[in-house]
Amino acid sequence: MATSEEQPRNLSQYKRYRNADEGCKTFTSIDQNKVEASIERIYDRYEQLAALDPTLPKLHRTDHARYLQVALERLSSSYECLDSSRPWMVYWILNAASVLNLRFADELLNRVVDFLIKCRSPIGGFGGGPGQDPHLATTYAAVNALCIIGTDRALDAIDRTSLKQFLAAVRESNGAYRMHVGGELDVRGAYCAISSAKLASFTPEDELKLFQGTAAWIAECQTYEGGFGGAPDLEAHGGYSFCAAAALMILGGEERCDLHALLRWTVNRQMAYEGGFQGRTNKLVDGCYSFWQGALVPIVQSLIARKEHRQDILNVSLFNRLALQEYVLICCQKPTGGLIDKPGKPADLYHTCYTLSGLSVAQHCETHSLPLVLGDEQTNELLPTHPVHNIPPKAALDAYRYFLQLDQPASAAEGQQCNGKGQAAFKAAVPENGSEKLSSRSSEAGTSSSSSSSECTSTQPSEDQSMRS
Numbered sequence: 001m002a003t004s005e006e007q008p009r010n011l012s013q014y015k016r017y018r019n020a021d022e023g024c025k026t027f028t029s030i031d032q033n034k035v036e037a038s039i040e041r042i043y044d045r046y047e048q049l050a051a052l053d054p055t056l057p058k059l060h061r062t063d064h065a066r067y068l069q070v071a072l073e074r075l076s077s078s079y080e081c082l083d084s085s086r087p088w089m090v091y092w093i094l095n096a097a098s099v100l101n102l103r104f105a106d107e108l109l110n111r112v113v114d115f116l117i118k119c120r121s122p123i124g125g126f127g128g129g130p131g132q133d134p135h136l137a138t139t140y141a142a143v144n145a146l147c148i149i150g151t152d153r154a155l156d157a158i159d160r161t162s163l164k165q166f167l168a169a170v171r172e173s174n175g176a177y178r179m180h181v182g183g184e185l186d187v188r189g190a191y192c193a194i195s196s197a198k199l200a201s202f203t204p205e206d207e208l209k210l211f212q213g214t215a216a217w218i219a220e221c222q223t224y225e226g227g228f229g230g231a232p233d234l235e236a237h238g239g240y241s242f243c244a245a246a247a248l249m250i251l252g253g254e255e256r257c258d259l260h261a262l263l264r265w266t267v268n269r270q271m272a273y274e275g276g277f278q279g280r281t282n283k284l285v286d287g288c289y290s291f292w293q294g295a296l297v298p299i300v301q302s303l304i305a306r307k308e309h310r311q312d313i314l315n316v317s318l319f320n321r322l323a324l325q326e327y328v329l330i331c332c333q334k335p336t337g338g339l340i341d342k343p344g345k346p347a348d349l350y351h352t353c354y355t356l357s358g359l360s361v362a363q364h365c366e367t368h369s370l371p372l373v374l375g376d377e378q379t380n381e382l383l384p385t386h387p388v389h390n391i392p393p394k395a396a397l398d399a400y401r402y403f404l405q406l407d408q409p410a411s412a413a414e415g416q417q418c419n420g421k422g423q424a425a426f427k428a429a430v431p432e433n434g435s436e437k438l439s440s441r442s443s444e445a446g447t448s449s450s451s452s453s454s455e456c457t458s459t460q461p462s463e464d465q466s467m468r469s
């Protein structure tokens, strides 16, 4: 339930926060006014309906589940242009299903593992499809997807030896990462590499070899606005800022960054009237930034807590979590299933994954108190997602432990569930007793929806789909 400080907005009153162009029209202000007008129609209609039906707004769980199930079985021809991003589509479907608490049949998941094995490259990493060159973005997506499936067979499909070789092949001598051999160099690369290496539990020696200098290079990507660009001297952007902060959460090195400037830039990307986030200054609201920017907030809070020894900063919500839920639930759901960028746009798997992931972050990122759910909890509450990796927290920890145990005698692995910075990554933005709180809450409430054995909850990129290869 919302606290007294956190109540759903009076949407009519919030009209005063609509864009004021002061009589000076620009392409940007005209586009902004058009989007606000379309959202105003939706919010007006919603207020009329909600006056008659107090159970609104509702998450269309069954429709989204059907949309994901159909897509995992067979994609429509409109996805042909994404033939080099097939592990991405698998990951988007699996993670969206995870937060909806939807588990696919074992036989179907086994076929997914078969498919991802075919995408694995003989020189390490995963390509966008069978026989394609390996790419860091599709490697990240495949590793995440296999961790979500979480069976021994799925985890064994991550060949750590050749993965290390691939990461070494795309690493530059200063610690920056190219997306593929001879490819573009940007902060997505560093994040995809460290996220995959962490889930696969690389040894501290391997991490040191692979990531020496990486945090310092990432720090160079912070701009005068506070956010991070894709590379030094580029514009601050939500996707790249997420990648930078999430990578630092795992790597350390936040002392090189102005975290308060990053926090200020991030929270100011939440749109005053729409309630969702924009990706860059003066851009339009977009559902996928519900995750890229929404998850960035608790990650930055955790970075500040670590750098300044300030646990108190974890006890407060620093963005309007109910306003974000209003935007996703009222403006971003297609009645036929799937979620969208903004009203008028078609549903796609990418936006379905990241709007739902953002909705989950909005509900669960305040880890010292009960989830904050807009509308009926039984209907609308999602399971938590790990803000750094964006997979279920338990899947992240299980994968990490699985690979750790492969390297060590059973007794040693038992006592060392997470080492060094990895522990911080897994505990990011979550109190030590996060899982107990979730469990006790679920038994009290008699609901299992958010009690998914998450032992660590909380803490990804660009227009939109810059993580795509």
Ligand SMILES: [Zn+2]
Residues within 6 Å of the ligand: 286, 287, 288, 289, 341, 351, 464
């Ligand atoms: Zn988007």
